[in-house]
Amino acid sequence: MPGGLADLFEKLVEIGKRRGFFWPSYEIYGGVAGFYDWGPLGVLLKQRIIEKWRRFFVLMHQEYVVEIETPIIGPAKVYEASGHVEHFTDPIVKCNSCGRMFRADHLIEDSIGVSVEGLPVSELTRIIREKGIKCPVCGGELGEVRTFNLLFKTQIGPYEGDIGYLRPELAQGMFVAFKRVYEAMRNRIPIGIAQVGRVGRNEISPRQALVRLREFTIMEMEYFIDPEDKEGSCPFFHRLSEEKLRILTYDSKKADGKPEYYKLSEAVEEGIIIHPCLGYWMAVGKKFVESLGVPEENMYFEEKGPEERAHYSTQTFDQLVKVSRWGWIEVAGHSYRGDYDLSRHMRYSGQDLTVFKPYPKPITVKEKRVFVNKAVIGRELKAKAKKVLEALSSMSQEELLRLAESEEPVVEGIKLPKGALRVEEVERKVTGRRFIPHVVEPSFGTDRNVYVALEYAYREKDGRVVLSFPRDIAPIQAVVLPLLENDEKLVAEARKLYDMLVEEGFTVYFDASGSIGRRYARADEIGVPAAFTIDYQTLEDGTVTMRDRDTWKQVRLPMREAPEALRKFIYKGARLEDLGVPFTRTGEGEA
RNA sequence: GCGGCGGUCGUCUAGCCUGGACUAGGACGCCGGCCUGCCAAGCCGGAGGUCCCGGGUUCAAAUCCCGGCCGCCGCACCA
Numbered sequence: 001m002p003g004g005l006a007d008l009f010e011k012l013v014e015i016g017k018r019r020g021f022f023w024p025s026y027e028i029y030g031g032v033a034g035f036y037d038w039g040p041l042g043v044l045l046k047q048r049i050i051e052k053w054r055r056f057f058v059l060m061h062q063e064y065v066v067e068i069e070t071p072i073i074g075p076a077k078v079y080e081a082s083g084h085v086e087h088f089t090d091p092i093v094k095c096n097s098c099g100r101m102f103r104a105d106h107l108i109e110d111s112i113g114v115s116v117e118g119l120p121v122s123e124l125t126r127i128i129r130e131k132g133i134k135c136p137v138c139g140g141e142l143g144e145v146r147t148f149n150l151l152f153k154t155q156i157g158p159y160e161g162d163i164g165y166l167r168p169e170l171a172q173g174m175f176v177a178f179k180r181v182y183e184a185m186r187n188r189i190p191i192g193i194a195q196v197g198r199v200g201r202n203e204i205s206p207r208q209a210l211v212r213l214r215e216f217t218i219m220e221m222e223y224f225i226d227p228e229d230k231e232g233s234c235p236f237f238h239r240l241s242e243e244k245l246r247i248l249t250y251d252s253k254k255a256d257g258k259p260e261y262y263k264l265s266e267a268v269e270e271g272i273i274i275h276p277c278l279g280y281w282m283a284v285g286k287k288f289v290e291s292l293g294v295p296e297e298n299m300y301f302e303e304k305g306p307e308e309r310a311h312y313s314t315q316t317f318d319q320l321v322k323v324s325r326w327g328w329i330e331v332a333g334h335s336y337r338g339d340y341d342l343s344r345h346m347r348y349s350g351q352d353l354t355v356f357k358p359y360p361k362p363i364t365v366k367e368k369r370v371f372v373n374k375a376v377i378g379r380e381l382k383a384k385a386k387k388v389l390e391a392l393s394s395m396s397q398e399e400l401l402r403l404a405e406s407e408e409p410v411v412e413g414i415k416l417p418k419g420a421l422r423v424e425e426v427e428r429k430v431t432g433r434r435f436i437p438h439v440v441e442p443s444f445g446t447d448r449n450v451y452v453a454l455e456y457a458y459r460e461k462d463g464r465v466v467l468s469f470p471r472d473i474a475p476i477q478a479v480v481l482p483l484l485e486n487d488e489k490l491v492a493e494a495r496k497l498y499d500m501l502v503e504e505g506f507t508v509y510f511d512a513s514g515s516i517g518r519r520y521a522r523a524d525e526i527g528v529p530a531a532f533t534i535d536y537q538t539l540e541d542g543t544v545t546m547r548d549r550d551t552w553k554q555v556r557l558p559m560r561e562a563p564e565a566l567r568k569f570i571y572k573g574a575r576l577e578d579l580g581v582p583f584t585r586t587g588e589g590e591a
Numbered sequence: 592g593c594g595g596c597g598g599u600c601g602u603c604u605a606g607c608c609u610g611g612a613c614u615a616g617g618a619c620g621c622c623g624g625c626c627u628g629c630c631a632a633g634c635c636g637g638a639g640g641u642c643c644c645g646g647g648u649u650c651a652a653a654u655c656c657c658g659g660c661c662g663c664c665g666c667a668c669c670a
Contacts, residue, residue: 018602030643030660087670204668310670517630
């Protein structure tokens with residue numbers, strides 16, 4: 001297809017391969033669907049985006065948010081507890097004549113109206129045969145039911161029974177380690193635990209290049225809060241309370257409505273977002289994606305309906321960004337996970353994952369308390385007393401109270417003597433309460449966000465390609481160019497500047513090959529924000545020119561000031577004009 | 592998984608229908624040299640191709656047929 005007709009996706013795929021941003025993995029063996037390599041420039045871009053995410057979510061909230069790193073392989077138990085083994089496994093059945101795949105359980109439930117949840121596949125196959133269930137599309141014969149699990153399965157160590165799963169999300173690492181982090185951070189609540197790492201999902205049919213991969217990087221945070229303290233859970237809410245969020249509510253979506261703008265504080269007050277923390281992190285998410293170059297109008301949050309939500313979620317918003325080829329794609333999910341995960345892990349592990357939160361002042365509560373009068377029981381029941389006392393000691397206060405307040409208290413079939421149980425009203429000092437924290441989770445797909453950044457950076461100017469990345473995510477930050485490549489003095493001087501910039505920690509290219517215009521074009525194509533050119537005036541007065549990728553304007557400044565100018569330009573958003581005196585090329589400006 | 596379309600130097604592509612003169616051509620890019628006083632200039636030279644993979648048909652396959660892999664689109668799937 002001629003270059004002009006190719007769509008943006010195709011152009012990026014082409015640049016991706018040619019300049020080294022990304023390409024399909026295992027190409028020399030024909031490739032494997034759903035796996036992509038990041039090339040030299042892609043890695044830098046991705047790293048800068050991850051760093052930026054850290055700045056937005058972790059560093060800017062470092063009093064409350066910490067980062068950890070946990071293994072990508074977990075024992076089966078963890079993913080049984082999380083619900084993934086159950087919910088990630090679908091029984092599927094294939095039509096022998098048209099080849100379509102169906103969820104076997106849905107098919108059976110739809111045709112005979114009976115829930116078959118949890119039945120083994122052999123049973124499902126039997127039911128399909130017995131009831132004569134046919135392909136709902138073509139009426140063809142259905143094959144054997146088998147399971148398909150989106151979890152990658154492996155084995156830990158040499159024993160086949162020790163099943164391990166590749167994590168499909170990062171969250172379980174944070175939940176499982178929650179108690180440790182909580183204690184290491186001196187019992188702080190709220191606390192956010194962030195993680196950046198790889199996950200795997202064995203998608204049936206991945207497509208759309210970087211948008212749907214079988215293995216990818218997630219940037220995620222579990223923000224643990226006290227469910228009874230909405231306001232205190234989000235001490236930084238005020239920072240973004242005026243921020244406008246574009247939201248499509250589930251109700252509005254059902255009515256074919258459009259996303260509407262809500263101020264964060266309104267959306268929370270009106271109950272559109274069920275928790276201020278959920279809303280706050282959505283607002284941070286909006287600012288983050290905006291900072292990757294996506295304008296506000298090309299982004300919105302879509303509330304997921306009950307049937308669309310994951311098994312753990314009470315409310316979920318997808319954060320969507322418009323891309324050229326596929327329309328709206330999900331770059332992040334914002335979920336209120338409640339206490340689903342921690343309580344599941346409590347049940348499966350038998351560990352106490354509750355936290356204790358002291359009251360500002362201890363309070364005294366009056367409550368009824370049951371005292372067991374062992375003397376009476378012993379004296380009256382003699383030999384039977386032992387059995388009764390054992391039973392009583394294993395009972396909770398509530399059970400004892402119920403027993404004490406019944407007409408004729410009976411334990412183990414033995415009637416208790418009068419005065420065996422005494423109920424008294426006592427005052428108890430309560431210093432705090434125990435609860436299972438609730439969790440708010442913003443979760444970002446890194447690779448998708450990198451793709452989005454690439455797409456929004458793409459410009460064509462005078463027939464050349466410019467990747468206009470926000471300066472602080474540009475993979476290469478500056479290029480140093482001797483005006484002519486065959487003049488040793490210019491090259492040597494340019495080398496000095498290059499070394500200076502590298503020494504200062506910048507990622508810099510040195511390019512002396514080809515005409516100066518070609519080299520500017522090369523740098524523009526990979527999105528280098530600044531170009532420093534060493535010319536003959538440099539040899540006279542030590543000044544160099546600095547060029548802005550986006551305006552192609554140049555200023556002149558002393559070479560020794562170049563690192564500081566670059567720092568301001570890249571990280572502080574300084575305008576080129578403020579970094580030096582205007583420079584015009586010889587011969588220009590006379591026309 | 593199903594259906595449609597596609598896969599040729601790093602990239603984009605010509606050739607395929609109608610098999611042979613294809614030692615697979617071009618453009619861009621890349622490398623070296625010359626030149627070049629600021630926006631893909633010019634000249635010279637060079638490297639670079641398992642024609643996606645496997646099998647078949649044929650005297651002969653980039654080209655025709657079958658299977659597979661990969662990609663895109665549609666369906667299904669996407670906690």
